[in-house]
Amino acid sequence: MDLSILWYLVPSVLMFVCGVFGFVTRKNMVAVLISLELILNSADLNFIIFNRFLFPHQMEGMMFTLFSIAIAAAETAIAIAIIINIYRQIGNTDIREITKMRF
Amino acid sequence: MESVGNIVLYFIVAIVMVACSFMAVRTRKILRSATYLLFVLICTAVFYFQLGYQFLGAVQIAVYAGGIMVLFVFAILLTRRPDENSNDLTSHRRVWGTICSVTATVLLLLAIFKMPVINDLSLTQVLGNGEITMKQIGETMLGTERYQYMLPFEAVSVLLLACIIGGVVVARKR
Numbered sequence: 001m002d003l004s005i006l007w008y009l010v011p012s013v014l015m016f017v018c019g020v021f022g023f024v025t026r027k028n029m030v031a032v033l034i035s036l037e038l039i040l041n042s043a044d045l046n047f048i049i050f051n052r053f054l055f056p057h058q059m060e061g062m063m064f065t066l067f068s069i070a071i072a073a074a075e076t077a078i079a080i081a082i083i084i085n086i087y088r089q090i091g092n093t094d095i096r097e098i099t100k101m102r103f
Numbered sequence: 104m105e106s107v108g109n110i111v112l113y114f115i116v117a118i119v120m121v122a123c124s125f126m127a128v129r130t131r132k133i134l135r136s137a138t139y140l141l142f143v144l145i146c147t148a149v150f151y152f153q154l155g156y157q158f159l160g161a162v163q164i165a166v167y168a169g170g171i172m173v174l175f176v177f178a179i180l181l182t183r184r185p186d187e188n189s190n191d192l193t194s195h196r197r198v199w200g201t202i203c204s205v206t207a208t209v210l211l212l213l214a215i216f217k218m219p220v221i222n223d224l225s226l227t228q229v230l231g232n233g234e235i236t237m238k239q240i241g242e243t244m245l246g247t248e249r250y251q252y253m254l255p256f257e258a259v260s261v262l263l264l265a266c267i268i269g270g271v272v273v274a275r276k277r
Contacts, residue, residue, distance in 0.1 A: 005224075006216065087182040
């Protein structure tokens with residue numbers, strides 16, 4: 001039995017789909033952010049898999065993943081700052097209650 | 104032919120990863136959701152290690168599992184009243200989410216299994232191309248020639264600075 005590219009793509013797809021499901025159904029903002037992290041993580045894993053199996057002599061996918069991790073960290077920090085600010089203004093983090101972004 | 108250890112490791116990590124990502128979006132308590140996300144990130148790091156990207160696995164553990172998870176736990180603890188669950192989901196949203204995710208699963212799996220495979224190498228064959236050394240990574244990241252990434256590197260540092268300032272401005276007390 002060989003571990004080829006398909007074996008690695010399937011868990012990545014399932015992780016992405018779980019992220020989409022959480023993104024649509026969750027109503028706490030932090031939980032939505034967690035689902036977003038799942039989606040991003042699956043994209044990173046895909047970069048790595050395609051890099052390793054299809055172009056093993058290059059390292060473009062790896063560099064893309066490195067930058068993507070850095071950008072995801074920045075994005076999460078800003079999103080959490082915004083969430084904490086919203087919580088301070090409104091008192092909860094339910095996405096159905098946030099109907100205007102005016103402070 | 105793959106070694107038995109690699110196959111066993113693959114199955115353990117894949118099953119734990121899929122199960123934990125499912126639990127992360129289904130569990131009622133938000134702090135547990137963050138913990139399951141941590142397990143997913145660590146499993147991804149194990150995949151990176153298994154695919155031969157040791158540096159990237161270390162970055163994944165240090166930045167994601169170390170840094171971002173702390174941010175998440177802080178955010179969760181700061182934005183809820185104690186003993187509060189992330190309570191039930193509205194029904195039409197759950198229907199929409201199920202429709203979206205089932206459709207996406209079917210389409211993506213169809214796309215994957217129908218895709219013309221460029222090469223059908225196994226893991227041992229592609230890993231035979233040699234390790235990526237730290238010297239190579241550093242030269243790729245800080246070089247200015249073709250396939251080298253000095254400019255994105257600097258752009259990311261500016262982005263992080265902007266992110267620090269933005270975070271302070273957004274979250275400070277008025």
